[in-house]
Amino acid sequence: MGVHRFIGTNARDAMRQVRESLGDDALILSNRQVEGGVEIVAMLDADQEHLTGHPAEPAPAVSVPVAPAPATPAPEPTSPSTTASGQQEMQAFSAQLMSELSAMRDLLDTRLTAAPAVEAPGATPATRLRQRMIGVGFSQTLVRELIALLPAEFADTPDAEIDETLNGWISRQIAARLETPEDNDDLLAAGGVMALIGPTGVGKTTTTAKLAARYVMAHGNRDAALITTDSYRIGAQEQLRIYARLLGVEVHALEGDGDLGVLLARLITPRRALLQMQKATPKRTILIDTLGMSQRDPRLATEVARLGEAGVPIQTLLVLDAASHGDTLEQVVAAYRQAALQAGTPIRGCIITKLDESARPATVLDILARHRLRVLYVANGQRVPEDLAPVDIEALVHSALAADDASPFGYDEATLAEMAGRSRESKARALSRDVVSHGRSLHAMFDTLVRQAPGTAQLEQLWRHGARNVAGESFAARMAELTTEQVDEQALWWSKEGGTRNAGWHMPLVTLDDHGLPLPRVWLRHRLPASEAARMGWARETHHSAWHLMAAPPAQEEMHRLSSDKCLWMASVTASRRVRHHGERQRLADLAGLAEEIDQRTCRWRGRTVNLVLSCLPAMHEARGSAAPAEVLVWFARLHDVDDNRLLARRYWLSNAVTGRDVASRLARAVALEGLEGLTRQAMHRLEDASVARSDRETRLQLAAGLAALATRLELCSEDWAMDVRAQLFNLAGGTRRRTGTVLLEALLQAFMARDALAGTGAERT
Structure with missing residues (x-):
């Protein structure tokens, strides 16, 4: 007889080893948590029967040896009473063993069929995400998509913080995929004809009454x-x-064969005689409660087609029951969306009902996120109109993630096999799934960039024009005149004067936000006024620059003007630049030892993280031909390796002294922006290789500078949204995790080209 010990990463893995080694008739002797996973001690059923009927000394175990009995002389013949006593003890032991086995099997069955509520210590972020999302009701399709986008930074997150960090990341990803109107009241305030469609029993009639009550309360009846x-x-x-x-x-009640168009026309424009008699009023808002039909009913397309044949523009609103099963909702959305498109009345948005009855709100959110359906309202009960509310995405996602009770409908064998990569799904189906997944990810990523990086919308317009390669007037020149969104406390980054080496073009001006991060809003230098005074006037009057980061100091007159306007400027200089300190003109290199250290921080430089040690010294700046010197601050920076503190480089800047401005943090950004011009040069070559804006050099230059600025912003920004976008870009670029401007630029180019390709397949809009 053999007693065997098996150790697996979890109970299911250990049970798999038991079955492979001992078969389905194995008996479980013990089960406990050990370091590295779960330990199960088991034996063959036949061995247990042999032990019960013929008590004998166990044979050595395969994996856990049983201690042998002490060596004794040859056994003496036993009496019948002794034999009977031994058999009774063995039978009692067997009964106890079977009782413990039954309890153990019940325990294992509970553990293996229920979704794990708490992740095993040491689980990877991907494992935690899968368990978390599948456990609350999200689909495997969406879970796979998000796992591919997990930021590399999560690998370094401490175990004590990973769950909270992961929950926040999941919430942001789901929220980014849920579309909502900017103002729900616009749905009713704009008026028009709206028809509520959906299967039977989802609450269309009650929802119609709730919408009507909201309108009456705001606009009268x-x-x-x-x-x-x-x-x-x-x-x-x-x-x-x-x-x-x-x-x-x-x-008004319309019979099955009634003409909806005639009724709508009569309500919208009543006959003049009725108006004069004040028996009718032109209707501004009309709500239609349609016949509920199963998504499998062949008459569905005919019923929805009545809306398109009415001759009046009708907005269709799909009502979804949050308590329905995910497969049912998937069929409902597919059937009603197709019917509405065929009728010429595309679905404008969805209203979620019975949210209070749903045990897994994540299911309906999954459907809405994957199908990019706009959420208009949510209903939480039967009261009219109290239980209809505008969408609160944060609260909705929180309620979905809070439903973590174990479900008997999760984690079946097929699901586990597919999640473990053992599915036999065909390559063609997997490719189709990945294309749709990439389309949704791209859509969400570009939406995030438009919100978080002002100027991205204009960059997209430049790309669309450049991709068409339309010859003629420079599109970039017209783009510069477009009214763009204003950025609080925006600034300008001025590169060096003159054309880029061997390129024949001038580096455009790049807009910075108040933290010194670049934005994809760039300005062609040769389109600006020629003189420095005129350019600075443009920056002040048109661009509304609050401060400036320059590759060279401004003219002496501009220094005084900027200081009088309390406008900060910072300019890079060399170590040989001379300033007056204590009445003597001295080189900056000679003054470094006199400066007072004021700040230490980490920053990005040439694609790596370095330590920045910053010192400052007041001085006077003089220029030939200028009678009045300008008060300046001299800034000295040392860049050190973060590992061995080795000195890597020195940097020098001049600035004016403006109160209320954090110069140190902006200079840390200035170090990172040193590679912006080189990155623009790379973008120019890549765009030319890709035949983007080949016939319009100005558009190509503005597009290249905008892409370089966006890539640099993504490299430098440490906020959650930037981490999420980087993960999406890295996934698109093949899974690389190098956080450098060059890698991010290449990934952005691939993202733009991929979206162009997906636009033709319709995957992006799925």
Whole structure:
């Protein structure tokens, strides 16, 4: 007989080893948590029977040896009473063993069928994400998509913080994929004809009444009307009539063969005679409660087609039951979306009902996120109109992630096999799934960039024009005149004068935000006024620059003007630059030892993290031909290796003294921006190789500088949104995790080109 010990990463893995080694008839002797996983001690069923009927000394175990009995002389014949006593003890032991085995099997069954609520210590971020999301009801499709986008930074997150960090990241990813209107009240305030569509029993009639009540409370009841096309369900028309009487609005019932177009025309433009008799009022908002039909009903397309044949623009609103199963919701969305498109009335958005009845709100959020359906309202009960509310994405996602009770419907064998990579899914199906997944990820990523990096929308316009390679007037020149969104406390980065080496073009000016991070809003230098005074005037009047980062100091007159305007300027200089300190003109290199150290911080430089030690010294700047010297601050920087503190480089800057401005943090950004011009040069070559804006050099230059600025911003920014975008870009670029401007620039170019390719397949809009 053999007693065997098996250790697996979890209970399921250990049980798999038991079955492979001992078969399905194995008996479990013990199960406990050990370092590295779960330990199961088991034996063959046949060995247990042999032990019960013929007590004998166990044979050496395969993996855990049982201590042998002490050596004894040859056994003496035993008496019958001794034999009977031994058999009784063995039978008692066997009964106890079987009892413990039964309890152990029940325990294992509970552990293996329920979704794990707490992740095993040491689990990878991907494992934690999978367990977390599958456990609350998200689909494998979305989980796979998010796992591919996990930021590399999570690998260094301490175990004590990883769960909170991961939950925040999941919340941001789901929220980024949920579309909502900027103002829910616009749905009703704009008026028009709206039809609520959806399967039977999802709450269309009650939701229609709630919408009507919201409108009446805000705009009155004279110009509102209700229509029901449900002539099959008993009491449906009477239910809507009761609500209409309470609200004081007109209600009309349309039979199955009635003409919806005629009724709408009569409500929108009543006959003149009725108007004169004050028996009718033109209706500004009309809500239609349609007949509920199963998504599998062949008459569905015909019923929805009535809306498109009415001759009046109708907005269709899909009502989804949050308590429905995910597969049901998937079919509902597919069937009703196709029917609405065929009818010429695309679905404008969705209203989620019965959210209070849903045990897994994540299911409906998964559907909305993957299908890019706009969420208009959520309903949490039957009260009219209290239980209909605008969408609070943060609260909605939080409630979805909070539903962490174990579910008997999760973690079946097929699911586990697929998550472990053992699925036999065909390559063609996997490729199709990946294309759609990339389309959704790209859509969410560009939406994030538009919100977080002002100027991205203009960059997209430049790309679309450049991709078409339309010859003629420079599109970039027109783009510079477009009114763009304003950025609080925006600044300008001025590169060196003159053309880039062997390129024949001037590096554009780049907009910076208040923290010194570049934005993809750039300005062609040769399109600006020629003189420095005129350019600075443009920056002040048109660009509204609050401060400047320069590759060379401004003219002496501009120094005085900027100081009088309390506008900060910072300029890079060489060690041989001379300033007056204590009445003597001295080189900056000679003054470094006199400066007072004021700041130490880490920053990015040439694609790596370095330590920046910053010192400062007041001085006077003089220029030939200028009678009045300017008060300046001289800044000295040492860049050290973060590992061995080796000195890597020195940097020198001049600035004016403006109160309320954090110069140190901006100079740390200035170190990172040194590579911006080189990155623009790389972008110019890549765009030319890709035949983007080949016929329009100005557009190509502005596009290259904007892409370089965006790549640099993504490299430098440490906020959560930037980490998420980097993860999406790295996944698109093949999984690389090098956080450098060059890698991010290449990934951005691939993202733009991939979106162009996906636009033709429709995957991006899926």
